[in-house]
Amino acid sequence: MKLRLSDTLKRQKVDFVPKNPQRVTMYVCGPTVYNYAHIGNARPVVVFDVLFRLLRHLYGEEAVIYARNITDVDDKINQKAMAEGVDIDVITSKFADIYNADMRALNALEPTIQPRVTQNMNAIVAQIAALIRNGHAYAAEGHVLFDVESYKGYGALSNRSLDDMIAGARVEVAPYKKNPQDFVLWKPSKPGEPKWPSPWGEGRPGWHIECSAMIEANLGLPIDIHGGGHDLIFPHHENEIAQGVCAQHGHSHQEESYARYWMHNGFLTMYAEKMSKSLGNVLLVHDLIKEFPGEVIRLALLSAHYRAPLDWNNDLLVQTRKRLDGLYEALRKAADVPVVEVTVPEAVIEALCDDLSTPRVLAELSALATALEKASEADKPLAKSQLLAAGALVGILQQEAEGWFKGGADDDLSAKVEALLEARKTARAEKNWAEADRIRNELTALNVEVMDGPAGATWKLKA
């Protein structure tokens, strides 16, 4: 099956051909760990997790190397550490742990590696040195800057010319810059701020150099896929290309010598508005997972195509939960059906290989669930296994169905519900409908939905 991806740089959907099928590399820009991740941060994590799973399926688990960095050097981290009077690593290790736990709750697999800026300072300094050596960067007043005019490909990713950028510049230009668009590779630290040694004085790296240096050091150039949010195209990814290309010895000025495919996920809005601190509508994953199962959040993030904008609102969550309930319902009815060895249905692979069309995967999952319900007893093991295999590829449907419906109920509640159901069963046997209904009302008050069936009553927690 041929994988096709929308490449931001080439501006079209292209066949994905890894440089080395035995070693497929992907890098996605990770978090700056000074705060909780919000739901917008989670979209690329989930989207590229699906791609990671697909690549592993296509090329083998061992063949795919996925790196997602942790930025643990940053002004905002410094501010927070300063405010709390602690070392930056107190802040960064705390929020890195929280981040990883939150993303795990969304069924995101751990990336193969999670490089950290603080552990890659040598690589960063080395890449800056290479840029200076190659005539693409210069030191000035303790800073090192990238000379954008030295790289003719600058602007290729975001499709803008240097003139456009200069015309659009609204920021005050530092006097030591040769060109207003030159960006910082290294800057001096103010007293009290964390600092690292370098040939240009003690200081810290600029934001963009961190990623390109970690990529070169941890994955090697060129990588196959570079991903991130739409907003990172400019300036971050544009600058990464400039650095990554120009730092290479005897470089060819080819953008593809840094990353061969560029993918960007669309933005999330909150009730049709931009999510921002000033609007006060920032929704943290950490809080959301207390209200909804991670799987619902995950599937909601996958309900639209990854490049399309996605509006986050309560209806989306409610609809997604019901959809997931429907899929789990099919599995619940087939709880006793054995699972057999199967391949993932072709239609699912096909949908994913078409630029990660998760909405089409959802349609296929519904079809597979229906097929399972309608299958003859003899065919059920195959049908069930196919549904599970398809779910696994997008990271859902892997928990026990009964547990899904009772999810969130603790042991005390479960015991209480079972006792009430037993009492109701007795009342119904005696045709004491008043008592049976009274018990049902009591269960309803506990947010429990009773489902009478031929084999007795079962229950679930209401959404």
Add this chain to the structure above:
RNA sequence: GGCCUGAUGGCGGAGCGGUUACGCAGCGGAUUGCAAAUCCGUGUAGCCCGGUUCGACUCCGGGUCAGGCCUCCA
């Protein structure tokens, strides 16, 4: 001002030049002590104006509207 998306039924959201997306909600039926849940069935669409075509939601041109980026940002 520059660059870039998108506009599909009540809602979310796909594919496709001529035939069912899928899901949620609604409606009808089966089932039920009554309900609920479940199962079966089902109606509703393609921003506007031109063009190409035997035929366009699907291709082309123009317009309108909405959103994003151009500054830290997923």
